[in-house]
Structures are given as structure tokens and as C-alpha cells.
Amino acid sequence: MLLMLKCGRPVLQTACAVILLSLMLLCTPGVSQAVDLSGDSRTYLQSRETADSTKIIGGYEYLDLDVQNLGNETISFHTGGWLRYDFKGEEFNEKTNDDLQYAYLSFKSKTDNTMVNLGRVMVFEGVAHERVDGIYARTDLRYNFGISAFGGNPVELGNPLDTPAGSSGNNSIYGARLAHQVAGLYTIGASYLKEERNGADYRKEEGIDLWLHPVNKVDLSGRSNYNAITKEWMENTYNLVLGPFAGLRFTTEASWINYKDYFFGTTMSAFTFQPGVLDPNEKVRILGENVAYNFTDKVSITADYKTYAYSIAGDSKYYGANLKYSETSQGAGLSAHKMDGDTDRLKYWEYRAYGFKKIDKFDVSVDVLDVKYTVAINGVSNAYSASLGLGYDVLENLKIGADVEYAKNPDFDKDIRTFLKAIYRFDVGTGARKGV
Amino acid sequence: MSFLLLLPVLALVLFACAHTQSMALKHPMEVSGMPICSDCHTDWRASLNHTSDFYTRHRFYAAQSNQACGICHKESFCSDCHAHKEELKPSDKYKDSPELALPHRGDYLNQHKIDGRINPASCFPCHGRQNNERCKTCHR
Numbered sequence: 001m002l003l004m005l006k007c008g009r010p011v012l013q014t015a016c017a018v019i020l021l022s023l024m025l026l027c028t029p030g031v032s033q034a035v036d037l038s039g040d041s042r043t044y045l046q047s048r049e050t051a052d053s054t055k056i057i058g059g060y061e062y063l064d065l066d067v068q069n070l071g072n073e074t075i076s077f078h079t080g081g082w083l084r085y086d087f088k089g090e091e092f093n094e095k096t097n098d099d100l101q102y103a104y105l106s107f108k109s110k111t112d113n114t115m116v117n118l119g120r121v122m123v124f125e126g127v128a129h130e131r132v133d134g135i136y137a138r139t140d141l142r143y144n145f146g147i148s149a150f151g152g153n154p155v156e157l158g159n160p161l162d163t164p165a166g167s168s169g170n171n172s173i174y175g176a177r178l179a180h181q182v183a184g185l186y187t188i189g190a191s192y193l194k195e196e197r198n199g200a201d202y203r204k205e206e207g208i209d210l211w212l213h214p215v216n217k218v219d220l221s222g223r224s225n226y227n228a229i230t231k232e233w234m235e236n237t238y239n240l241v242l243g244p245f246a247g248l249r250f251t252t253e254a255s256w257i258n259y260k261d262y263f264f265g266t267t268m269s270a271f272t273f274q275p276g277v278l279d280p281n282e283k284v285r286i287l288g289e290n291v292a293y294n295f296t297d298k299v300s301i302t303a304d305y306k307t308y309a310y311s312i313a314g315d316s317k318y319y320g321a322n323l324k325y326s327e328t329s330q331g332a333g334l335s336a337h338k339m340d341g342d343t344d345r346l347k348y349w350e351y352r353a354y355g356f357k358k359i360d361k362f363d364v365s366v367d368v369l370d371v372k373y374t375v376a377i378n379g380v381s382n383a384y385s386a387s388l389g390l391g392y393d394v395l396e397n398l399k400i401g402a403d404v405e406y407a408k409n410p411d412f413d414k415d416i417r418t419f420l421k422a423i424y425r426f427d428v429g430t431g432a433r434k435g436v
Numbered sequence: 437m438s439f440l441l442l443l444p445v446l447a448l449v450l451f452a453c454a455h456t457q458s459m460a461l462k463h464p465m466e467v468s469g470m471p472i473c474s475d476c477h478t479d480w481r482a483s484l485n486h487t488s489d490f491y492t493r494h495r496f497y498a499a500q501s502n503q504a505c506g507i508c509h510k511e512s513f514c515s516d517c518h519a520h521k522e523e524l525k526p527s528d529k530y531k532d533s534p535e536l537a538l539p540h541r542g543d544y545l546n547q548h549k550i551d552g553r554i555n556p557a558s559c560f561p562c563h564g565r566q567n568n569e570r571c572k573t574c575h576r
Binding site: 040042044046051060062064066074078080084091092093094097099101102108109110111112113114115122124125126127129131138139140141142143144145147155156157159179183184187189209211213219221222223235239241249251253257259262263265266267268269270271278284286290292300302308313316318322324326328331333339343345346348352354355356363365366367369371377383384385387389391401403407409410411412415419421 | 449452453454455456457458459461468469470479480483487488489492493495496497498499500501502503510511512514515518519520521522523524528529531532533534535541542543545546547549550552553554555556557559560561563564565566567568569570571572573575576
């Protein structure tokens with residue numbers, strides 16, 4: 001039903017074609033006897049009230065499917081998506097909503113890390129993190145080079161909110177990344193992305209990504225992205241990890257972001273430049289340090305400090321500490337942080353305590369957050385939320401759960417939310433061989 | 437016509453292929469919790485240790501070698517946050533795992549005004565750059 005709903009939209013014709021092709025492959029004699037079908041179904045029922053006291057009860061179904069060994073173990077099909085139906089009220093003014101998140105036929109070679117994905121693909125390559133109705137391919141080359149490329153129709157431009165009457169709807173996106181690596185020493189990549197909207201240039205971005213491991217216990221990773229339309233750097237973000245040295249690990253973060261170049265072309269109303277919200281000339285420099293110490297393999301403490309320096313708005317500091325106990329079947333955490341900024345909204349203390357435990361087929365979790373504002377917001381200076389969750393393993397592959405959350409904050413004086421869920425995982429291997 | 441022009445490029449790529457062994461399609465043993473890869477691996481994979489700060493660094497590894505991510509993670513692991521149209525908070529879907537560094541815990545209606553002021557660039561990777569019904573509810 002999910003696929004029928006989605007296939008009515010022209011933008012998904014490619015994805016639907018891939019699904020059809022996969023089903024035909026599954027029906028091919030010899031293939032159907034060998035395939036491994038796995039996936040999960042997640043069903044959620046959420047009850048909450050909106051800020052204007054409208055009660056909303058929404059049901060969600062998430063379905064993910066993987067079909068492996070389509071006649072050849074290197075050919076597979078993957079799809080996932082969700083749909084919502086509101087039994088009471090309307091979430092975001094729509095009774096129903098849905099999204100085909102990904103649906104593609106994949107070929108993976110036993111050599112060269114060659115991969116070709118066809119359909120609705122998610123692309124994470126250098127400067128690109130996109131959803132594309134089209135093709136994505138990569139392979140290793142000689143002399144430790146690697147190359148990847150993608151092209152097609154950008155899923156993000158399929159939103160009717162951004163397709164006014166009269167627009168051509170002629171959208172496209174393509175890009176590539178060339179990388180070189182010396183195993184264990186470095187990986188460096190150069191990437192390019194171009195997106196056209198209604199036939200005109202919409203985004204042209206270039207990026208450098210880097211991972212450097214000059215000596216043991218030193219890792220530098222990061223990226224620099226350049227806006228080729230505004231001809232300025234969008235962002236430079238780098239992390240340096242040192243350690244562990246006798247259980248002590250240091251992580252340093254440094255970022256520079258230029259809003260005018262980073263948010264160029266966005267149509268999301270929250271990010272369009274408006275007085276008092278986003279100033280186009282704003283630039284932020286973020287510097288942070290995180291020091292973690294492991295007392296044992298189960299108990300650790302972390303102290304972190306981060307500064308946000310803005311060109312126009314006032315600066316801020318965020319710092320605090322976490323204490324964490326973690327095992328597979330149980331764990332707990334305690335944290336306290338302070339946001340110390342120049343504006344009233346950026347002056348608060350934030351506390352959190354959580355715990356979880358699994359007992360036989362049951363699991364229980366608690367989570368409490370408390371935020372104390374130095375200057376009250378909407379007359380509220382202490383906002384908090386507390387949640388209690390219970391789960392039960394009905395079968396090895398079927399879990400049900402329920403949780404309730406109570407909150408008081410500047411927007412709700414008494415907010416109660418409930419969440420029910422049923423998670424079913426399946427793995428049907430019809431052939432003699434399963435897995436890899 | 438442009439497709440025909442791609443053929444020599446494709447032929448060149450195939451000629452230049454390294455003929456190396458591909459990564460495993462799936463991790464040979466099941467990994468649970470937050471794995472410390474360096475417990476077993478001493479090469480570049482050791483840098484994939486899922487330590488407490490990995491949440492803020494995973495973007496770098498995904499942008500360079502998402503194939504490595506795919507050895508342990510299914511696509512739905514990425515799309516749970518990064519598909520741009522998500523309506524349910526990850527912290528609601530995985531409330532039974534409070535130890536995970538998931539965004540938007542607790543009251544996020546008020547907190548998003550603070551986070552949006554602190555670093556709005558951090559919203560893009562999950563919410564995308566295009567208008568959507570959720571933002572339009574208030575940001576008209």
C-alpha cells in the first residue's frame with residue numbers, strides 16, 4: 001500500500017521502476033529459491049496535544065525491506081519508508097503523510113569496492129548528502145585512488161511547496177568525488193555538486209574532506225565546503241582526537257560557518273534571512289574541547305567546553321560534564337551543563353539523569369531533563385520533562401513497548417504524551433546459504 | 437548524445453580499476469552496543485571507535501567511506517534521521533535507549549529556538565534546505 005501511494009507521484013517513477021524490476025527478478029525461476037528477505041516493521045501510535053490544545057493521535061508504520069542474493073549474492077534490493085494516518089486531529093494540517101525514504105537496486109562487485117545503486121538513493125560523498133532519484137556509483141582505482149559519482153532528480157525539490165504554478169519543474173542534481181588514500185595514514189577527497197532548479201543553477205558546491213592519522217592515537221578529520229555561486233567558503237569544520245592515553249581521550253573541534261554562503265538558496269522559511277532571526281552577514285566560529293576519562297570499561301566521565309563566537313550576535317559558552325555507566329543490559333547517566341550567552345535566551349542550566357535496565361524479557365527506562373532559565377521565558381523559569389518507558393519481548397523478533405512523558409515548559413504548562421510501539425523483525429532465507 | 441560521451445569515461449574507469457578485494461558486505465560477527473573497533477582492528481578501522489563523541493564526528497566518516505558504515509548499519513539507520521521529512525523525533529522512537537546521543541530530547545518546541553540561534557547549520561543535515569509542512573506551521 002505504501003508503494004501504491006507513492007507511485008502516483010511522477011518524481012518517484014524511477015523508484016517504482018526499480019521496485020517493479022526487483023519483483024520481476026524475484027519471480028524469475030532459480031532466483032526466488034535463493035533470495036534472503038529481511039527487514040523490519042515498526043508501528044507507532046503517538047498521542048499528544050498541540051500548543052492550541054488540539055488532541056492528536058497519530059499512527060505511523062515504518063517498513064524496511066532488504067532482498068539479498070538476487071540470483072547473485074552481489075545484487076540486492078533495499079527499500080524503506082513510512083506512512084502516517086491521524087486517528088484524531090491533524091498533524092501539521094494533514095490527515096496523512098508518507099515518505100519513500102529509499103528504494104534501490106544495488107550491485108556490489110567482489111573486487112574494487114565497486115558499487116552501483118539505481119533508484120531512490122541516499123548519497124553521502126564529500127560535499128553531498130542528498131536523496132536522489134537516479135544513480136550512484138563508486139569504485140576503487142589504481143594507485144589508491146577512488147572515484148564516485150551520482151546524478152538524477154533531487155528528491156528535496158519534489159515538495160509542492162517549492163514548485164509554484166508555472167515553474168518548469170526541470171530539476172537535476174549531479175556530482176562526483178575523487179579520493180586518494182594511503183591506508184592507515186590519510187584519506188583526502190575532492191568533491192563537486194551541482195543542482196539545477198527549474199532549469200537554473202541552484203547550488204554549485206565544492207568540497208575537500210580529510211582524514212589524517214600521522215601517528216598512533218592522533219586522528220584529524222574534517223571538511224571544507226565552498227559555495228561556487230557566492231564564491232565564498234560555506235564552512236570549515238575539523239576535529240582532532242588524541243588518545244586514549246591511559247583511559248584519557250581529548251577531542252578538539254573547530255568550525256567556521258558563513259551564513260550567507262551556507263544558507264544560500266534555501267527555501268525553508270525558518271532559514272530564510274529575516275530581521276531578528278538570521279542575519280545574512282552572520283559568521284560563527286565554534287571552538288570546543290571534550291575530555292573523556294574511562295575509569296573502567298563501564299564507567300566514564302566527560303567534561304566539555306564549547307565557545308560560539310558570532311560576528312553580529314552576542315557570543316556564548318556551553319560547558320559541563322557527564323558521568324556515565326554503561327553495560328549491555330543496564331546503564332545510567334548524569335549530566336549538568338551551563339549555557340552562558342550574551343542574550344537572555346542563552347542563559348540557562350541544563351540537567352539530565354537517565355537509566356535503563358533489561359530484566360529477562362522486560363526492559364524499563366527513565367529519563368529526566370531539567371532546564372533552569374536565568375530569565376524566565378513565558379513566565380517559566382524551570383522547564384522539565386520526565387519519561388518512563390516499558391518494553392516486552394513477546395517473541396525473539398517481536399517487541400512491544402509503551403512510554404509516557406510528562407513535561408512543563410514555556411509552551412506547555414502540563415504536557416502529557418504517550419507512545420506505543422510494536423517492532424517486528426523478519427529474516428526469511430529461502431536458500432541454503434544465509435548472510436555473508 | 438551526452439550518454440555516448442560517458443562511454444569512454446566509463447571505459448577509462450574500468451581500465452584503471454585497482455583489482456583489489458572489496459570490503460565485506462556484512463560484519464562477520466554481530467556487533468552490539470557502541471563498539472570499540474580498536475579492540476580488534478589496528479588499521480584505519482580503529483578510528484571508527486564509537487566513543488561518546490562519535491555522534492558529532494560520524495559525518496566525516498560517512499562522507500569519506502559510507503561503505504564502511506554499511507558493513508554494520510542498514511540504510512534505515514541513516515534514513516531514521518537524514519531523510520529530510522521525518523516527523524517523529526529519533527529520541528521518541530528509541531526512548532528505550534536513553535544512552536544514545538539522539539537529538540531533541542524532552543521539550544524541543546522551546547529548545548529549537550535556542551539551538552537554531554546557537555548553530556542553525558546543524559539543522560540542515562537532517563531537515564534539509566527545502567520548505568516543509570512542519571516549519572510552515574509557524575515560520576510562514
